[in-house]
Amino acid sequence: MALVLFSCAEEHKKLPFTSVEITPVFNDSVSIRAITFLDGRTLAFAGSNGVYGTVDVNSLQVRSNVQTYDSLTPSFRAVGSTSEDFFMLSIESPALLYKTGDKGKMEVVYKEEGEGVFYDSLTFWNNMEGIAVGDTVDGCLSVIITRDGGNSWTKVPCSDLPEGVEGEGAFAASNSNIAVKGDKAWVGTTEGRVYFSDDKGMTWEVQETPIIADEPTQGIYSMDFFNENIGFAIGGDYTQPKSNKANKVKTIDGGKTWQLVADGHEPGYKSCVQFVPNSNGEALVVAGFTGISYSSDGGESWKELSEEPFFTLRFLNDSTAFAAGNKRIAKLLFR
Numbered sequence: 359m360a361l362v363l364f365s366c367a368e369e370h371k372k373l374p375f376t377s378v379e380i381t382p383v384f385n386d387s388v389s390i391r392a393i394t395f396l397d398g399r400t401l402a403f404a405g406s407n408g409v410y411g412t413v414d415v416n417s418l419q420v421r422s423n424v425q426t427y428d429s430l431t432p433s434f435r436a437v438g439s440t441s442e443d444f445f446m447l448s449i450e451s452p453a454l455l456y457k458t459g460d461k462g463k464m465e466v467v468y469k470e471e472g473e474g475v476f477y478d479s480l481t482f483w484n485n486m487e488g489i490a491v492g493d494t495v496d497g498c499l500s501v502i503i504t505r506d507g508g509n510s511w512t513k514v515p516c517s518d519l520p521e522g523v524e525g526e527g528a529f530a531a532s533n534s535n536i537a538v539k540g541d542k543a544w545v546g547t548t549e550g551r552v553y554f555s556d557d558k559g560m561t562w563e564v565q566e567t568p569i570i571a572d573e574p575t576q577g578i579y580s581m582d583f584f585n586e587n588i589g590f591a592i593g594g595d596y597t598q599p600k601s602n603k604a605n606k607v608k609t610i611d612g613g614k615t616w617q618l619v620a621d622g623h624e625p626g627y628k629s630c631v632q633f634v635p636n637s638n639g640e641a642l643v644v645a646g647f648t649g650i651s652y653s654s655d656g657g658e659s660w661k662e663l664s665e666e667p668f669f670t671l672r673f674l675n676d677s678t679a680f681a682a683g684n685k686r687i688a689k690l691l692f693r
Contacts, residue, residue: 372637372676374654378663379691383413383680384420390682391629391669392437392480392533396444401672401680403687404434404446410464413687415674420687425464427454435530436480438488438508445508447490449530451475455490457508468502468511475500478528479535482508483543489559491536491545493527499547503559520564523549525574529593532630532645532670534580537589544613546578546591554613567616569593570604580630584639587612590657592644594627599648602626608657624660625651629669634692635676643692645671645681650690663692 390405396412404410408431411422425432425446432448439445443458453475455468470477477492477500486507492500498516516522526549528535537544545553550571555562571577573595581591587610594605602624607616627646634641642653649665671681671690679690 372641374641375634375643375652375663375692376661377693378650378652379693380664380666380681381418381689381691382686383418383689384411384422384687385685386422387685389669389684390687391435391531392446393670393672393680393682393687394437394439394444394533395672395674396439397441398674401674401687402437402439402444403682404437405682406433408432408434410434410437410446413680415680415689418689425456427452427466436477436490436533438480438482438490440482440485440488440507442485443508445480445488447477447480449476449478453477453492455480455502455511467509470500470502470513476527476530478530479533479545481533481536481538483538483541483558487558489536489538489543491528494522494525498522499526499528499545499553501545501553501559501562514559519562520553523551526551529577529579529629531579531596534582534630534632534670535578537581537583539583539586542583542586542612544581544583544589546581546593548574548577550577550593552578552581552591552613552616565613565616567591567607568604568618569607569616570595580628580644582631582633582642584633584637588633588639588656589613590631590633590642591616592625592628592631596627596629596647599627599646606657619657620653620660624662630671632671632673632679635673637676643671643673643679645669647683650681652692 459465482488628644668683
Protein backbone atom coordinates (compact mmCIF):
# COMPACT_ATOMS: atom_id res chain seq x y z
CA MET A 359 0.00 0.00 0.00
CA ALA A 360 2.81 2.39 0.87
CA LEU A 361 4.46 1.73 -2.48
CA VAL A 362 1.23 2.48 -4.32
CA LEU A 363 0.74 5.73 -2.41
CA PHE A 364 4.30 6.75 -3.12
CA SER A 365 4.04 6.12 -6.86
CA CYS A 366 0.73 8.00 -7.09
CA ALA A 367 2.24 10.99 -5.36
CA GLU A 368 5.21 11.13 -7.70
CA GLU A 369 4.88 14.07 -10.03
CA HIS A 370 5.49 13.54 -13.71
CA LYS A 371 7.97 16.11 -14.91
CA LYS A 372 6.56 17.92 -17.93
CA LEU A 373 8.60 17.63 -21.08
CA PRO A 374 9.83 20.93 -22.55
CA PHE A 375 7.77 22.54 -25.29
CA THR A 376 9.06 21.95 -28.81
CA SER A 377 6.32 23.61 -30.88
CA VAL A 378 3.27 25.87 -30.75
CA GLU A 379 0.07 25.48 -32.74
CA ILE A 380 -1.58 28.83 -33.51
CA THR A 381 -5.32 29.07 -34.20
CA PRO A 382 -6.70 32.47 -35.34
CA VAL A 383 -9.63 33.62 -33.19
CA PHE A 384 -10.32 37.26 -34.08
CA ASN A 385 -9.25 39.49 -36.95
CA ASP A 386 -10.14 43.17 -37.12
CA SER A 387 -8.53 46.51 -37.89
CA VAL A 388 -7.54 46.98 -34.25
CA SER A 389 -4.31 46.81 -32.28
CA ILE A 390 -4.75 44.71 -29.13
CA ARG A 391 -2.15 44.93 -26.35
CA ALA A 392 -4.29 43.97 -23.35
CA ILE A 393 -6.06 40.70 -22.56
CA THR A 394 -7.20 39.06 -19.33
CA PHE A 395 -9.15 35.96 -18.31
CA LEU A 396 -12.40 36.79 -16.53
CA ASP A 397 -12.74 33.14 -15.50
CA GLY A 398 -11.81 29.77 -16.91
CA ARG A 399 -14.23 30.24 -19.81
CA THR A 400 -13.88 33.84 -20.97
CA LEU A 401 -11.05 35.99 -22.28
CA ALA A 402 -11.63 39.75 -22.30
CA PHE A 403 -9.73 42.24 -24.45
CA ALA A 404 -9.55 45.92 -25.27
CA GLY A 405 -7.59 47.77 -27.94
CA SER A 406 -7.35 50.74 -30.23
CA ASN A 407 -10.33 52.52 -31.83
CA GLY A 408 -12.39 51.94 -28.67
CA VAL A 409 -12.77 48.22 -29.46
CA TYR A 410 -13.31 45.78 -26.59
CA GLY A 411 -14.94 42.40 -26.18
CA THR A 412 -14.81 38.80 -25.05
CA VAL A 413 -13.79 35.41 -26.43
CA ASP A 414 -15.35 32.14 -25.29
CA VAL A 415 -12.25 30.00 -24.82
CA ASN A 416 -14.07 26.79 -25.73
CA SER A 417 -16.21 27.79 -28.72
CA LEU A 418 -13.87 30.68 -29.69
CA GLN A 419 -16.97 32.80 -30.26
CA VAL A 420 -16.12 36.51 -30.16
CA ARG A 421 -18.34 39.37 -29.06
CA SER A 422 -17.04 42.89 -29.59
CA ASN A 423 -18.22 46.45 -29.09
CA VAL A 424 -16.91 50.00 -29.44
CA GLN A 425 -16.62 52.40 -26.51
CA THR A 426 -16.82 56.14 -27.14
CA TYR A 427 -16.63 59.07 -24.75
CA ASP A 428 -18.43 62.18 -25.98
CA SER A 429 -16.79 62.75 -29.36
CA LEU A 430 -13.64 60.79 -28.42
CA THR A 431 -12.75 57.20 -29.31
CA PRO A 432 -10.38 56.03 -26.55
CA SER A 433 -7.43 53.74 -27.17
CA PHE A 434 -7.09 50.99 -24.55
CA ARG A 435 -3.84 49.26 -23.62
CA ALA A 436 -4.61 48.14 -20.07
CA VAL A 437 -7.30 45.81 -18.76
CA GLY A 438 -8.00 44.02 -15.49
CA SER A 439 -10.69 42.02 -13.77
CA THR A 440 -12.20 40.96 -10.47
CA SER A 441 -14.68 38.13 -10.02
CA GLU A 442 -17.43 40.72 -10.48
CA ASP A 443 -16.16 43.21 -13.06
CA PHE A 444 -14.05 43.89 -16.13
CA PHE A 445 -11.92 47.06 -16.29
CA MET A 446 -10.24 48.87 -19.18
CA LEU A 447 -8.05 51.96 -19.07
CA SER A 448 -7.30 54.33 -21.94
CA ILE A 449 -3.83 55.73 -22.50
CA GLU A 450 -3.77 59.47 -23.15
CA SER A 451 -5.47 62.48 -21.58
CA PRO A 452 -8.23 62.21 -20.69
CA ALA A 453 -7.34 58.86 -19.14
CA LEU A 454 -10.59 56.98 -18.77
CA LEU A 455 -10.95 53.95 -16.51
CA TYR A 456 -14.09 51.94 -17.23
CA LYS A 457 -15.68 49.13 -15.25
CA THR A 458 -18.62 46.89 -16.01
CA GLY A 459 -21.73 48.78 -15.00
CA ASP A 460 -24.75 47.38 -13.19
CA LYS A 461 -26.85 47.68 -16.35
CA GLY A 462 -24.40 45.91 -18.64
CA LYS A 463 -22.80 49.07 -20.02
CA MET A 464 -19.26 50.20 -19.26
CA GLU A 465 -19.11 53.19 -16.91
CA VAL A 466 -16.26 55.59 -16.09
CA VAL A 467 -14.99 55.23 -12.52
CA TYR A 468 -11.82 57.35 -12.88
CA LYS A 469 -10.84 60.19 -15.17
CA GLU A 470 -7.60 62.15 -15.30
CA GLU A 471 -6.71 65.04 -17.59
CA GLY A 472 -3.48 66.96 -17.99
CA GLU A 473 -0.20 67.27 -19.78
CA GLY A 474 1.82 64.06 -19.76
CA VAL A 475 -1.05 61.84 -18.61
CA PHE A 476 -0.48 58.41 -20.15
CA TYR A 477 -1.48 55.15 -18.46
CA ASP A 478 0.24 51.87 -19.27
CA SER A 479 -0.85 48.94 -17.13
CA LEU A 480 -3.55 47.67 -14.77
CA THR A 481 -4.00 44.66 -12.48
CA PHE A 482 -5.63 43.51 -9.23
CA TRP A 483 -4.28 41.92 -6.07
CA ASN A 484 -7.71 40.59 -5.19
CA ASN A 485 -11.39 41.39 -5.70
CA MET A 486 -11.17 44.63 -3.72
CA GLU A 487 -7.69 46.04 -4.33
CA GLY A 488 -6.16 47.00 -7.67
CA ILE A 489 -3.48 49.21 -9.16
CA ALA A 490 -2.79 51.05 -12.41
CA VAL A 491 0.45 52.75 -13.43
CA GLY A 492 1.25 55.53 -15.85
CA ASP A 493 4.08 57.81 -16.94
CA THR A 494 5.68 60.49 -14.79
CA VAL A 495 3.55 63.57 -14.06
CA ASP A 496 4.73 66.36 -11.73
CA GLY A 497 7.95 64.56 -10.85
CA CYS A 498 6.78 61.05 -10.02
CA LEU A 499 5.36 57.95 -11.61
CA SER A 500 1.55 57.97 -11.88
CA VAL A 501 0.04 55.32 -9.60
CA ILE A 502 -3.67 54.95 -8.89
CA ILE A 503 -5.14 52.43 -6.45
CA THR A 504 -8.59 51.11 -5.57
CA ARG A 505 -9.54 49.53 -2.25
CA ASP A 506 -13.28 49.14 -2.93
CA GLY A 507 -13.46 46.72 -5.83
CA GLY A 508 -12.76 49.34 -8.47
CA ASN A 509 -15.67 51.65 -7.73
CA SER A 510 -13.30 54.50 -6.87
CA TRP A 511 -9.59 55.11 -7.53
CA THR A 512 -7.14 57.41 -5.75
CA LYS A 513 -3.87 58.74 -7.12
CA VAL A 514 -0.86 58.17 -4.88
CA PRO A 515 0.76 61.55 -4.08
CA CYS A 516 4.37 62.10 -5.14
CA SER A 517 5.31 62.47 -1.47
CA ASP A 518 4.46 58.78 -0.99
CA LEU A 519 6.50 57.58 -3.99
CA PRO A 520 10.24 57.34 -4.70
CA GLU A 521 11.67 60.30 -6.57
CA GLY A 522 11.09 59.83 -10.28
CA VAL A 523 13.58 60.20 -13.09
CA GLU A 524 12.66 62.83 -15.66
CA GLY A 525 10.67 61.20 -18.43
CA GLU A 526 10.38 57.89 -16.55
CA GLY A 527 7.33 55.87 -17.41
CA ALA A 528 6.27 52.40 -18.39
CA PHE A 529 5.77 50.92 -21.83
CA ALA A 530 2.11 50.43 -22.75
CA ALA A 531 3.18 47.44 -24.83
CA SER A 532 1.45 44.40 -23.30
CA ASN A 533 -0.27 45.35 -20.01
CA SER A 534 2.48 43.53 -18.14
CA ASN A 535 4.58 46.24 -16.51
CA ILE A 536 3.00 45.35 -13.16
CA ALA A 537 3.37 41.99 -11.43
CA VAL A 538 1.57 41.16 -8.18
CA LYS A 539 1.90 38.23 -5.78
CA GLY A 540 0.39 38.13 -2.30
CA ASP A 541 0.57 41.68 -0.93
CA LYS A 542 3.50 42.57 -3.17
CA ALA A 543 3.75 44.54 -6.39
CA TRP A 544 6.59 45.15 -8.83
CA VAL A 545 6.44 47.83 -11.55
CA GLY A 546 9.04 47.88 -14.33
CA THR A 547 9.89 51.24 -15.88
CA THR A 548 11.48 52.74 -18.97
CA GLU A 549 14.55 53.53 -16.83
CA GLY A 550 15.10 49.82 -16.14
CA ARG A 551 14.12 50.36 -12.52
CA VAL A 552 11.56 48.38 -10.53
CA TYR A 553 9.19 50.10 -8.12
CA PHE A 554 8.46 47.63 -5.32
CA SER A 555 5.76 47.56 -2.64
CA ASP A 556 5.25 44.79 -0.09
CA ASP A 557 2.04 46.26 1.33
CA LYS A 558 -0.30 46.61 -1.65
CA GLY A 559 0.93 50.02 -2.66
CA MET A 560 0.96 51.75 0.73
CA THR A 561 4.75 52.25 0.65
CA TRP A 562 7.28 52.01 -2.17
CA GLU A 563 11.00 51.59 -2.78
CA VAL A 564 13.14 51.26 -5.92
CA GLN A 565 15.00 48.13 -7.01
CA GLU A 566 17.80 48.68 -9.53
CA THR A 567 18.33 46.26 -12.42
CA PRO A 568 21.14 45.94 -15.00
CA ILE A 569 18.71 45.90 -17.92
CA ILE A 570 19.66 48.26 -20.76
CA ALA A 571 17.95 51.67 -20.49
CA ASP A 572 20.26 54.14 -22.23
CA GLU A 573 17.72 55.28 -24.81
CA PRO A 574 14.04 56.30 -24.49
CA THR A 575 13.08 53.17 -26.46
CA GLN A 576 14.88 50.89 -23.97
CA GLY A 577 14.02 49.64 -20.49
CA ILE A 578 11.69 47.04 -18.97
CA TYR A 579 8.80 46.26 -21.29
CA SER A 580 7.33 43.33 -19.37
CA MET A 581 7.73 41.41 -16.14
CA ASP A 582 6.18 38.39 -14.46
CA PHE A 583 6.61 36.66 -11.11
CA PHE A 584 6.09 32.93 -10.61
CA ASN A 585 5.90 33.39 -6.85
CA GLU A 586 7.02 36.06 -4.38
CA ASN A 587 10.69 35.26 -5.04
CA ILE A 588 11.14 34.19 -8.67
CA GLY A 589 10.65 36.94 -11.23
CA PHE A 590 11.71 37.74 -14.76
CA ALA A 591 11.77 40.94 -16.80
CA ILE A 592 12.45 41.50 -20.48
CA GLY A 593 12.90 44.52 -22.68
CA GLY A 594 15.39 45.71 -25.20
CA ASP A 595 14.72 48.23 -27.93
CA TYR A 596 11.79 47.92 -30.32
CA THR A 597 13.65 50.08 -32.85
CA GLN A 598 16.52 47.54 -32.80
CA PRO A 599 14.61 44.30 -32.19
CA LYS A 600 17.55 41.99 -32.94
CA SER A 601 19.68 43.54 -30.20
CA ASN A 602 19.92 41.05 -27.32
CA LYS A 603 22.44 42.80 -25.10
CA ALA A 604 21.40 43.31 -21.46
CA ASN A 605 17.69 42.92 -22.19
CA LYS A 606 16.74 40.00 -19.90
CA VAL A 607 16.98 39.92 -16.09
CA LYS A 608 15.79 37.56 -13.38
CA THR A 609 15.52 37.55 -9.61
CA ILE A 610 15.23 34.72 -7.11
CA ASP A 611 14.96 36.94 -4.01
CA GLY A 612 11.84 38.98 -4.74
CA GLY A 613 13.74 41.66 -6.62
CA LYS A 614 16.31 42.57 -3.98
CA THR A 615 18.86 41.64 -6.63
CA TRP A 616 18.46 41.21 -10.39
CA GLN A 617 20.90 39.39 -12.67
CA LEU A 618 21.33 39.48 -16.43
CA VAL A 619 20.58 36.15 -18.15
CA ALA A 620 21.27 34.95 -21.70
CA ASP A 621 23.15 38.21 -22.22
CA GLY A 622 24.09 38.63 -25.85
CA HIS A 623 21.98 35.61 -26.79
CA GLU A 624 18.50 35.27 -28.22
CA PRO A 625 15.87 36.46 -27.81
CA GLY A 626 16.20 40.15 -28.55
CA TYR A 627 13.41 42.63 -27.99
CA LYS A 628 10.12 41.19 -26.71
CA SER A 629 7.07 42.99 -25.34
CA CYS A 630 5.66 40.29 -23.05
CA VAL A 631 6.93 37.56 -20.72
CA GLN A 632 4.86 34.98 -18.85
CA PHE A 633 5.82 32.05 -16.65
CA VAL A 634 4.30 28.76 -17.73
CA PRO A 635 1.92 27.56 -14.97
CA ASN A 636 2.98 24.50 -12.96
CA SER A 637 6.56 24.80 -14.18
CA ASN A 638 8.27 25.40 -10.83
CA GLY A 639 9.34 28.80 -12.12
CA GLU A 640 11.59 27.23 -14.75
CA ALA A 641 9.53 27.61 -17.95
CA LEU A 642 8.96 30.99 -19.62
CA VAL A 643 7.38 32.17 -22.85
CA VAL A 644 8.10 35.57 -24.40
CA ALA A 645 6.29 37.21 -27.28
CA GLY A 646 6.73 40.25 -29.47
CA PHE A 647 6.28 41.41 -33.02
CA THR A 648 9.39 39.29 -33.73
CA GLY A 649 7.70 36.04 -32.68
CA ILE A 650 7.46 33.62 -29.74
CA SER A 651 10.37 32.09 -27.80
CA TYR A 652 10.52 29.59 -24.94
CA SER A 653 12.89 28.74 -22.11
CA SER A 654 12.77 25.61 -19.94
CA ASP A 655 15.65 26.60 -17.65
CA GLY A 656 14.62 29.87 -16.05
CA GLY A 657 15.70 32.03 -18.97
CA GLU A 658 19.27 30.77 -19.29
CA SER A 659 18.69 29.42 -22.81
CA TRP A 660 15.92 29.93 -25.35
CA LYS A 661 14.30 28.29 -28.36
CA GLU A 662 12.26 30.15 -30.97
CA LEU A 663 8.90 28.43 -31.44
CA SER A 664 7.26 30.76 -33.97
CA GLU A 665 7.89 33.90 -36.01
CA GLU A 666 4.21 34.85 -35.72
CA PRO A 667 3.95 38.41 -34.34
CA PHE A 668 2.07 39.18 -31.12
CA PHE A 669 2.18 41.97 -28.53
CA THR A 670 0.90 40.10 -25.48
CA LEU A 671 -0.12 36.67 -24.19
CA ARG A 672 -1.68 35.02 -21.12
CA PHE A 673 -1.80 31.35 -20.12
CA LEU A 674 -5.14 29.64 -19.57
CA ASN A 675 -3.41 26.50 -18.27
CA ASP A 676 0.02 24.94 -18.55
CA SER A 677 -0.26 24.19 -22.27
CA THR A 678 -2.80 26.66 -23.65
CA ALA A 679 -2.47 30.42 -23.95
CA PHE A 680 -4.17 33.23 -25.81
CA ALA A 681 -2.19 35.96 -27.54
CA ALA A 682 -3.10 39.28 -29.11
CA GLY A 683 -1.40 41.65 -31.50
CA ASN A 684 -1.96 43.85 -34.50
CA LYS A 685 -5.40 43.04 -35.96
CA ARG A 686 -5.55 39.68 -34.21
CA ILE A 687 -6.23 37.38 -31.28
CA ALA A 688 -5.14 33.74 -31.44
CA LYS A 689 -5.20 30.58 -29.38
CA LEU A 690 -1.79 29.01 -28.73
CA LEU A 691 -1.40 25.32 -27.99
CA PHE A 692 2.09 24.43 -26.77
CA ARG A 693 3.32 20.88 -27.30
